[in-house]
Amino acid sequence: MLKFTLLGSALALLLQVPLAPAMAEFKPTRPIEIVVHGGPGSGNDLFARSIIAIVEQEKLAPVRMQVANKPGGGSTTASAYLASKKGDPHTIGVFTNIWLTDPLLQEEANNPLTSMTPIARMLVEPALLVVKADSPYKSLQDLINAAKEKPGQIKQSGGSITARENIIRQLIAGATGARWSFISFPSGGERLAALLGGHVDLMILEPGEANEQIRSGKLRVLAQVAETRLETFKDAPTLREAGVSIPNVPQTRGIVAPPAVSEDSAKYYEDLMARVVKTEAWKKYLETNFFDGSFANSKDTREFLVSYQDDIRGYLKESGAKVVR
Amino acid sequence: MDTFSGLLHGFSVAFQPANLFWCFVGCFLGTIVGILPGLGPAATIAMLLPLTFQMDPSGGIIMLCGIYYGAKYGGSTTSILLNMPGEASSVVSCLDGYQMARKGRAGAALGIAAIASFIAGTVGVVALTVVAPPIAAFALSFSSPEYFALMCLGLSLVVLLTGPSLVKGLLSLLIGLWLASIGTDLFTAQSRFTFGRSELLGGIEFMIVAIGVFALSEVLASIENREQTRLLPVPRGLRNLLPSWEELKACRFAFLNGSVVGFIVGVLPGAGSAIASFISYGVEKAVSRHPEKFGTGVPEGLAAPEGANNADTGGALVPLLTLGIPGGGTTAILLSALVFWGIKPGPLMITESPDIFWGLVASMYIGNVVLLILNLPLVPLFAQILRIPVYVLFPLIFGIAIVGAYSTSGQIFDVALLAIFGLLGYLMVKFGFPTAPLILGFVLGDPMERALRQSLMMSQGDFLPMLSRPLAAGMLCLAVLILLVPFLGQINRWRVRAITETV
Numbered sequence: 001m002l003k004f005t006l007l008g009s010a011l012a013l014l015l016q017v018p019l020a021p022a023m024a025e026f027k028p029t030r031p032i033e034i035v036v037h038g039g040p041g042s043g044n045d046l047f048a049r050s051i052i053a054i055v056e057q058e059k060l061a062p063v064r065m066q067v068a069n070k071p072g073g074g075s076t077t078a079s080a081y082l083a084s085k086k087g088d089p090h091t092i093g094v095f096t097n098i099w100l101t102d103p104l105l106q107e108e109a110n111n112p113l114t115s116m117t118p119i120a121r122m123l124v125e126p127a128l129l130v131v132k133a134d135s136p137y138k139s140l141q142d143l144i145n146a147a148k149e150k151p152g153q154i155k156q157s158g159g160s161i162t163a164r165e166n167i168i169r170q171l172i173a174g175a176t177g178a179r180w181s182f183i184s185f186p187s188g189g190e191r192l193a194a195l196l197g198g199h200v201d202l203m204i205l206e207p208g209e210a211n212e213q214i215r216s217g218k219l220r221v222l223a224q225v226a227e228t229r230l231e232t233f234k235d236a237p238t239l240r241e242a243g244v245s246i247p248n249v250p251q252t253r254g255i256v257a258p259p260a261v262s263e264d265s266a267k268y269y270e271d272l273m274a275r276v277v278k279t280e281a282w283k284k285y286l287e288t289n290f291f292d293g294s295f296a297n298s299k300d301t302r303e304f305l306v307s308y309q310d311d312i313r314g315y316l317k318e319s320g321a322k323v324v325r
Numbered sequence: 326m327d328t329f330s331g332l333l334h335g336f337s338v339a340f341q342p343a344n345l346f347w348c349f350v351g352c353f354l355g356t357i358v359g360i361l362p363g364l365g366p367a368a369t370i371a372m373l374l375p376l377t378f379q380m381d382p383s384g385g386i387i388m389l390c391g392i393y394y395g396a397k398y399g400g401s402t403t404s405i406l407l408n409m410p411g412e413a414s415s416v417v418s419c420l421d422g423y424q425m426a427r428k429g430r431a432g433a434a435l436g437i438a439a440i441a442s443f444i445a446g447t448v449g450v451v452a453l454t455v456v457a458p459p460i461a462a463f464a465l466s467f468s469s470p471e472y473f474a475l476m477c478l479g480l481s482l483v484v485l486l487t488g489p490s491l492v493k494g495l496l497s498l499l500i501g502l503w504l505a506s507i508g509t510d511l512f513t514a515q516s517r518f519t520f521g522r523s524e525l526l527g528g529i530e531f532m533i534v535a536i537g538v539f540a541l542s543e544v545l546a547s548i549e550n551r552e553q554t555r556l557l558p559v560p561r562g563l564r565n566l567l568p569s570w571e572e573l574k575a576c577r578f579a580f581l582n583g584s585v586v587g588f589i590v591g592v593l594p595g596a597g598s599a600i601a602s603f604i605s606y607g608v609e610k611a612v613s614r615h616p617e618k619f620g621t622g623v624p625e626g627l628a629a630p631e632g633a634n635n636a637d638t639g640g641a642l643v644p645l646l647t648l649g650i651p652g653g654g655t656t657a658i659l660l661s662a663l664v665f666w667g668i669k670p671g672p673l674m675i676t677e678s679p680d681i682f683w684g685l686v687a688s689m690y691i692g693n694v695v696l697l698i699l700n701l702p703l704v705p706l707f708a709q710i711l712r713i714p715v716y717v718l719f720p721l722i723f724g725i726a727i728v729g730a731y732s733t734s735g736q737i738f739d740v741a742l743l744a745i746f747g748l749l750g751y752l753m754v755k756f757g758f759p760t761a762p763l764i765l766g767f768v769l770g771d772p773m774e775r776a777l778r779q780s781l782m783m784s785q786g787d788f789l790p791m792l793s794r795p796l797a798a799g800m801l802c803l804a805v806l807i808l809l810v811p812f813l814g815q816i817n818r819w820r821v822r823a824i825t826e827t828v
Contacts, residue, residue, distance in 0.1 A: 039367065039654065046661050049375055069368075072734060073509060073526025080523055105514050108523040155783055162514045183469075183782050184511045186775065189650040189657065190595045196648065197465035199783065208664070212649045212671030288664070321514060 026264035028090055032065045034255075035093035037078035039071045044094050047122075047253055051273075054281045060272055074160075075099045076109040083111040085258040089265035092119060095256050100309050101162040104316060107324050114305055117261050120273040121254040121296035121304060123286060126226035127164065128210055128233065130219045131202050132195060140222045140242040143202065147178035154180035155200040157191040161321060164251050165204035167312070168225060170319045171246035172239075195219070206251075207233065207290035225249075230290060247311070254301060270298045331675075332454055335683025339691055344384050348688045351388035352695045355395015360403060362411050362536055363729025366396040367654045374662055382666040383681050387688040389662055393655050394446060394638040394689065397598070398696045401438040401631050406431060406710055407722055409540030414598035414634035416535045416764055417606050420486075421619065421626030423543075428622045432566030432708040437624050438631045439700040440568070441580055443693055445632030448584035449591070449639025450689040453646075460640075461647045464592045469779035470791045472595070474800035476773035479600055479765070481804035482607035484811050485616070486761040491811055493758045501766020504529055505774075512778055524738040531599075532733055534767055536726045537746025538753070538760045544719050545751040566705045572624040579625035582608050583632020590633070591640020594652035598637035599768045602630030611807065620761075639689070646670055646682060 034052070038044040045067060052065045068091075070078035075098045085091040095113055103112040129140065137143040147154050158165040166182050173179050183200060185191045188209055194200045196218060203210075207230060213219040214233070221236035227248065229238060239246060255273055257266055276282055277295045286293045296304060317323050338344060358369045370389050377385035400415035405422035418438065425434035452460070467475075480498070487494025507518045508528030519525040583605045590601035609629035610619045619626045644650040649671030651657035663670050668678050675682050713721070730743040753760050784790045792798050 039371075042657075045371060046665075053375060053378075068735075070735065071527065072736070073523055076523045076526050077734070077736070101514075106509070106516055106526065108516060108519060108521055108526055110523075152785060160511055160514055181782055181785075183779050184775075185595075185779070186511055187595060187651070187653075187657070189644070189652055193465055193594045193644070193648075193650050194468070196650075197468060199468040212669050212673065215669075216672035218672060288667075 026089060026262065026268045028061060028063045028268070030090055031063050032061065033068045033091045034065060035068045035070055035078050035082050035091065037070060037075040037094075037096075037098070039069055042071075044096060044253070045069060048094050050282075050285050051122075051276055054276050054279050054285075055272070057281060058275075058279055060275050073106075073109065074102045076102055076106065076111075079103075079109070079111040079113070079116075082116060082256070082258050087260045087262075088258055089261055089268075092255050092257050092269055094253060096253050097164060097251055097312070098162070099256075100305070100312055101316065104309070104313055104323050104325050105162060105321060112309075112325070113256065114302075114309060115259050117257040117259060117266050118298050118301040118305060119255040119257055119266060119269045120298060121252055121294070121301045122273065122277065123253050123291040124294045125206055125251040125253070125291055126224060126230060127168075127204050127251065128207055128214075128221050128236070129168075129202060129204050129223040129225065129239075130195070130210055130214070130221050132198060133218050133220050135201065135220065137201070137222065138220075140237070140239070140244065143222060144172075144176050144178040144244070147180045148176075151179045152181050154202070156180055156182050156202050156204070157185055157194040157200040158182055158204065159186070159188075159191070160184060161319065162316065164249055166319065167249050167315045168204055168246070170315060171249065172244055174318065175244055175246050208288075211290070226292065232290065249311075249315070250308075252304075252308075254296075266298060328454060331679060331683045332687060334679065335685075335687030336690075338383055338680055338684030339387065339687040343381070344387050344684065344688065345691065347380070347384040347388035348391050348692050349695055351391020352395040352398075352692050352699060354388075355392040355397075356399040356696065356699060358392060359396035359399020359401075359411050359415075361729070362403060362409055362725060363532060363732040365412060365655075366393050367658055369396075370655065370658045370662070374658070374665070377662065378665060382663075382668060383684040385666065386659070386663065386668075386681060386685055387692075389659060390642075390685060390689065391692050393659065394635065394692060395696055397446075397635045397638060398439065398442045398700055400634070401442070401627075402435065402707055403725075405434045405438060405627070406707060407540055408543045409722065409726065410532070410535050413531050413535070414602060414637070415631070416539070416599055416768075417602040417630035417761075418627055418634075419539050420606065420630075420761055421622055421624070422631075424620065424622030425624065425627060426622075426711065430572075430622065431711055432704050433568040433572055433624070434622075434627055435704040435707055436566075436568040436701065437572060437576060437628050439697060439704065440573070441576065441583060441628040441632040442635040442700075443697040444580045445584040445587055446635035446638065446693045446696070447690065449588050449636035450686065450693065451639075452588050452636075453639040453642055453689075454686055457643050457647050460589075460592050461643050464594065464644055465648075467593055467796075468794075469776045469783060470794050470797040471800070472593075473773060473776035473780050473791060474797040474804070475590075475593075475596065476600075476769050476776055478800045478804045478807070479603055479607075479769045480773065481807040482603060483762045483765060484808055485607050485610045485619075486759060486765060488620070488757070488759050490757065494762045497753065497758050497760065498762040498766040501763040501768075502770040503766075504534060504763075505767045505770025511775065522738070524736055528771075529742065529767075530730075530733045530739060531767065533730050533739055533743050534746050535764060536729060537743045538750035538763060540722060540726055541743070541747025542750025542754050542760065544722050545747060546754050547715070548719065566708055568624065575623070576625045576628035578612070579605075579609050579628035580632055582612075583629045584636045586629075587633030587636030588640040591637035591652075592643050593640075594644055594650055595772065597653055597768075597772075598634040598641075600772075601633040601637045601640075603765055603768065605629040605633035607807075611810075646674055646685075648672065649674075 034048045036044040082093040099113040102109040223242045400412035401418040403409045403411045404415045404418040408423040410416040586605035587601045651660045
């Protein structure tokens, strides 16, 4: 069988016969490249490598998949690279929220996520609002009351002002009137060190980053940024349960293809991802990282991205950031 | 389990044949990765990560860590031979290492680098074994004002890195600080000095600046001087390939200084080994009896930074293993590797996974010995590289530099940047501007600006906390003192002149 296929492709190449129209369904014929905006070892890199490991273990694809790291300028280098692969059915990319925010804030970032071909939303990351274990704030209400008493005195460590943790801070301020300051640190390690050292008062971070500190009694969870409580932290209320009703700001990860790829190939990757999320290995991946596997297909992902981009634009404007698009 | 029995247990894990093998493999790969500019330990570990998932966790982490500290050993090789740092951490080793090679002491320089790496690397591991928990608490007490003061202290070293003209040194530093500010500002998400190029949004890669300003400018300057057929003299005979007793004796204090400074700076999340090596170089020069000879190829000027970047490894593992906090890119990947294996680095790791913790620590003692044994015999071999005639060597250096620049990002734009920095470095050398301050400014610019803005945001615009916090105030005072050093020399000269004139 394989021999015939090989022979067929060779003949086709020799005769310069276009293969695509003859094929009813797209099948990759050379290695698939997954573009990620982080360097090797970053969260997205590991996300892509986990998908690859599952695809290879379960033999879900006839070809190999490899990661192409395109770090630089947040997501801009990666999205520019993906856009340059217009119509290429052998390249896909990993997107996160930053792919939505960068084009909104930066003139140079001119490949918005909505110009790509959405394939699937793979997961949503919940977050925890934590304080140090010896902090005087025992509940979210304590913190809000204290922040109202002395506006700007309480400090939160986080990443860029465009990151979700800052948007949530803005939304809480809008809903309750509690204002505290937001201090940017470039790496997760430095943010956590500032909290554990007592130099800042709170942090909003992924459960995976905080779990060890919580387990060893160094941090306390005041609230969860999630629709429902996570099993591991079932004693901590969600923001809504703690009396703070703000719109959901999901941190998402998913797959996009370059602009203008054929419907066949988009469908192929959509099906491939749908099969990935059904595997045991994927469930284990979600579990160890405390991710929420809310898979969405191509059509739903497109709708989600378009409306979410508008939401985020609104949040960023409210937070005082200069929105260019 | 107390420290001693823990370590004993660790050795029983590390001495298992399979783990010894992985330790060797890691060290070997690390050495190669260190030698090749552009290919760093972080990228290598990430690429090998999926392969290690089939392995036993202790063997896997022992190997991956071997790559991490092995790369620090290898990084100095090209610094010494070609003035081209193999890793960001070995940029300071260029200053005196390359000058030693130019004086025909390439073999000695490589030997000193290996010995300094071994001593400081081992001291770093001993410190990791003995004082990990208390030193981790110290690292957490460092807040933004302390970081700002530390970076100021680092910047004040500019007066020790400049040649005869302080003004030229300061100008070079300012260029470095400006280059560091290019890219997206973390605090406001606005782009600065990007000239509309999306390639600049992420800032300029350190290795591109370092290779351009150091290695390419050196090659360009050598091409201009046509008479040379060979880059550097390589004397024959074994004696010239190994460090002499006098050279090793001169390094006594440097070994200690590099070990201590490297470990302490390494413990601080977000400081980094390039900063550690700059500071230990500054300390070495400040206490030296002949500071004027630094930069002309003194062995202690190589031993201090080379030691510091190796002791840094032991330090960087302290917050990673005891707090679960990665201080830099490579430790962040090691953290993900540990999490993948189901090990949870953090306050509970020593009690919950003693095999991994103590096995890793013990393997680092072994690994440092392996690296010494691996590297010393390579010294004569590497020194032969300099025998290659320039018409082969120069194109080779250009080739390595271009591949290195391209592989850091995969963008051809970065190769163009490399050419620009090569030219800039050449012009600076030609007009007598020292290039080391530019690198210093580039390394420290970003963390200093960040720490300053964080401090001011924390205190709501008040400068006082920087002076009321004892550690921060102490370091700022020290920085001011160092800045005054050249003026003290000036005053002294006036005094001497005044005395001689009256006599």
